[in-house]
Amino acid sequence: MPGDGRGIAAVMHNEDTSPTVSVTTPPATGLPWGMTRGVSLIELLLVLTILAILLALGVPSALAARDRALVALHAHRLATAHADTRLAARLAGARAELTVSATGFHLREWRSGAFAPSWSRPGPAVDAILLSGPTTPMTFDSRGFMLGAGNRTYQLSRGGTSTRVVISRLGRLRILP
Secondary structure: OOOOOOOEEEEEOOOOOOOEEEEEOOOOOOOOOOOOOOOOHHHHHHHHHHHHHHHHHHHHHHHHHHHHHHHHHHHHHHHHHHHHHHHHHHHHOOOEEEEEOOOEEEEEEEEOOEEEEEEEEEOHHHHOOEEEOOOOOEEEOOOOOEEOOOOEEEEEEEOOEEEEEEEOOOOOEEEEO
């Protein structure tokens, strides 16, 4: 039987002599007859074609998922900066001001009759996210209520993904698709 390691016997007939028996043994690779350890060009091209099709289907959806995750992350960072600023105003019993820009979120607290910088955090521009909305600072009184204008809406977008963050004057914050 081919490939079982026992070899194949072949009988050769010569006209001058008596029949002789020749035994052929399988190759030392341990593979069945006719097999080699490599791959053919057709097999390689087939595998590469399948990989190309899978990448063509998977890469756009993976990039869209990354965009959704980054936009959601920065919407929550904006919400956190807003909550931290309200809390700083209430804890200090004085005004606090939050400046929102694409490059960063900046808190300034009222100390000795003037606003002094307290902290800064990176904004959505670090992940190539576009931020649109009011550029004037949000000022909170000692009770944590926003002074001045009413609701504010910020839009964060990257690729085909967009999210709105709506902040009410009383401090309610909503993240909308």
